[in-house]
Amino acid sequence: MKKQLILADGTIFIGEGFGSETDTVGEVVFNTGMTGYQEILSDPSYCGQIVTLTYPLIGNYGINRDDFESITPAVRGFIVKEAAEFPSNWRSDFTLDEYFRMKKISGIAGIDTRKLTRIIRQHGTLAGVICSIEADAQKVLEDLRKATFPTDHVYQVSTKNPYPSPGRGKRVVLVDFGMKHGILRELNQRDCDVIVVPYNTTAEEILLLRPDGIMLSNGPGDPKDVPEAVEVIKGVLGKIPFFGICLGHQLFALACGGDTKKMKFGHRGSNHPVKDLATGKISITSQNHGFTVDMDSIQNTRLEVSHIALNDGTIEGLKHKDYPAFTVQYHPEASPGPEDANYLFDQFIQMMETEKQEVVAACQNVQI
Structure with a gap:
């Protein structure tokens, strides 16, 4: 044929x-x-x-x-x-x-x-x-x-109804923009009590679930085609710890005042070297994206670059200067031979635990 x-x-x-x-x-x-x-x-x-x-x-x-x-x-x-x-x-x-x-x-x-x-x-x-x-x-x-x-790719692949993936650890609301099952697997392995919700779930609905943290998943297309997600992130930022992956990373940047742009041919493969600027560690990562956060656009925001791509110098990670929130452009749940980037899930768990301890300590210090 x-x-x-x-x-x-x-x-x-x-x-x-x-x-x-x-x-x-x-x-x-x-x-x-x-x-x-x-x-x-x-x-x-x-x-x-x-x-x-x-x-x-x-x-x-x-x-x-x-x-x-x-x-x-x-x-x-x-x-x-x-x-x-x-x-x-x-x-x-x-x-x-x-x-x-x-x-x-x-x-x-x-x-x-x-x-x-x-x-x-x-x-x-x-x-x-x-x-x-x-x-x-x-x-x-x-x-x-x-x-x-069409520009409704996220609508096509996101779950239409919320569903649980139960655990006895931290409660994580996972916003599904086109979630890879590997993300859910990594959270389950850490005993997280995960609730997967559609991409257009409101900030109020997320807060009603009383999560310890929010994860923004990967997904297809242009992040500017999902404006409702940007508003959701604005509505919960600073209230709950954040971890975003791929499209979630780009949406987080938009919500914090940054901008995104289309790449010439994108990053798609399983051997992309990424540098963690805090530790100097190089991870071999799996990637799949055609858009990137504009480096110049974050200069006047409260964001700072945490990771960069060694092949072309584009942004591969961001963290917020004031709130417990970080994101990466690559896929830490993937295992392209090594499992170099797996530590980010542990970092997310630790961030949720630290935030909870600080809230408890603040309550104990309140004078009655």
Whole structure:
């Protein structure tokens, strides 16, 4: 089954189709990870995107039941050099092709992914279509250039109703902008009593749950497309300890007076070095984002940079100068080989404990 990939700049690639036979359209991005394709395809932050895998062989260990980051994949399509037809792993349940057919995800293999990656690096992310070889390429290109793309990605992937993930430790309200299950796993491992809430939950509703802390999850798209979340953060900032990841990090910056901007081709991979400015420690991190906090925009805010990306100097972490709140742009719940960034969850637990002790001490000092 031949398919073609048509980019908005007019470039056309011809390859072999796999997965669903339906056409698909989305923003074409690339990920440099050598492994982790199952986590990538099930990451809600890829909602609306067609992902190019730069590693040449994808699907070689199959699809298993354990490595999903969400139940329903939001990715629009996959572009690979070679899709393995006979995976070799004792945990494998499906081939990539079988799983994509079940989930109606379109894929294309056999194209020059190095050339495609160079195009994206040179021109930035591009809209693209994976379609049948029989489709009129010129007509598809005309429609693609006229197309308008949705901006409600967070609405699409966020939970519609609150739900608990019980524990006996600190109560954490986890605001779901497109949460990876790894975040919930890390909180559960620390015995947190987690309540997952939709992205548009109000500050008043969050405060009624009496949390010890709030976590802002990752998610897809432009943070400026979620203005209601910015207002929620303003409504609870200073009242409860905060920890934000990825989109949560960007929304936190907006709520504190900073600004965000679109990157040329973003950070997507599992080997991005990040420096903790307080300790000098370098962590190898997993990342997936197309927007970043503007360094100049935080100069007149109460924020300070806590982490930077060593590859390009962009902001990878922020903390508030007055309140117990910090955020990171990368994914500390992911384990791209090492678990370098796991300590941030322990730091969040300690921040909640310290805040609680200070409140107790303040109450004890009140003269009656």
